[in-house]
Amino acid sequence: MYPPIEPYEKGRLDIRASQFPVADIPPVVCNDPLVVVFLHGGPGGGVDPKDRQFFNPDKYKIVLFDQRGAGKSTPSACIDHNTTWDLVADIERLRDKLSIEKWHVFGGSWGxxxxxxxxxxxxNRVRSLVLRGIFTLRKSELRFFYQDGTSHLFPEEWSRYLRPVEPRKRDDMIKAYHSLLEDPDEKIRLGAAKAWSRWEMATSRLFVSQDSLERAEEDDFALSFARIENHYFVNDGFMRDGQLLEEQSIAKIRHIPIIVVQGRYDVVCPPTTAWALKMAWEANGAESASFTFHLVQDAGHSSREPGIEKKLVEAADEVVEKY
Structure with missing residues (x-):
């Protein structure tokens, strides 16, 4: 990772939608000349100052921003007018506001x-893609993590995750948590938010991070993270099942160089999805830009694991030199 740096410019992107209050999305920009936009996870996770450290500040202008309802974006934890396609539009508004013709796009997990x-x-606005922990929001992916899959590997944490939900409602945990997270009782909402957040924080690394578990107990973070994530997942990401892997979708981006970094023991976004993306990219011998696939053998899901960090830094260095 590159040394910590401070942004030289901060600002807010004001978005007005019908029947929706102003959504302030704060971009953070660092040095020239080429530009990378960093897309955080969750949805609802927000950015962290350390996210800048994947990039060489002498090579890149680095753009970080909190997506709708996340981090310093306001209104916090808001799910109104908050969909995948609203966020796609926000990214394009931000590119236009910053007068950037094309940029590198870097994102992990939901990012x-x-x-x-x-x-x-x-x-035509993307120079390259560097992606980590591939997630395409298919029903099978959601079921593996929130219903039947990761639960077999983390039974003690799964038991904690089950507690807020009545036994008769446990056949659809995403739907059950949606009811809890929208409950009029603030105590119930917050308890559910912390349980939801802990489940992900407890399973994201090969070795559990105490700092991550403590973050799941922070009221503001837990509520924003859980409420926005659940909102997206109960609505299937506002897209067709498998839409991002369809041939008609992949054909639009095969000309873009892509580097994928995936943890072998990622139980949040298992390697099968990264492999499905690779297979879709290379289907039928279609002509394409380079697809580089790094499977990190001693890592889980988190970008903070040493092997993942190393490969992501190398990937960011490679694309800025080549593309």
Missing amino acids: STLALAYAQTHP
Whole structure:
């Protein structure tokens, strides 16, 4: 990782939608000349100052922003007018506001979903894609993590995750949590938010991070993270099942160089989805730009694991030199 740096410019992107209050999305910009936009995970996770450290500040202008309802974006935890396609439009508004013709797009987990959706909508605005922990919001992916899959590997944490939900409602945990997270009782909402957030924080690394578990107990973070994530997942990401992997979708972006970094033991976004993306990219011998696939053997899901960090830094260095 590159040394910590401070942004030289901060600002807000004001978005007005009908029957919706102003949504302030704060972009953070660092040095010239080429531009990378960093798309955070969740949805609802928000950016972290350390996210700048994937990039060489002597090579890149670095753009970080909190997506609708996340981090310093306001209104916090708001799910009104908050869909995949609203966020895609926000990214394009931000590019236009900053007078950037084309940029590199870098995203992990939900950030990889959003990066693919953005690139497929605006393919001529993307120089390269660096993606980590591929997630395409298919029903099978959601079921594995929230219903029947990861639960077999983390039974003690799964038991904690089950507690807020009545046994008769446990056949659809995403739907059950949606009711809890929208409950009129603030105590119930917050308890559910912390349980939802802990489940992901407890399973994201090969070795559980105490700092991550403590973050799941922070009221503001937990509520924003859980409420927005659940809103997206209960609505299937506002797209067709498998839409991002369809031939008509992949064909739009095959000309874009892509580097994928995936943890072998990622139980949040398992390697099968990254492999499905690779197979879709290379289907029928179609002509394409380079597809580079790094499977990190000693890592789970988190971008903060050493092997993942190393490969992401190398990927960011490679694309800025080549593309």
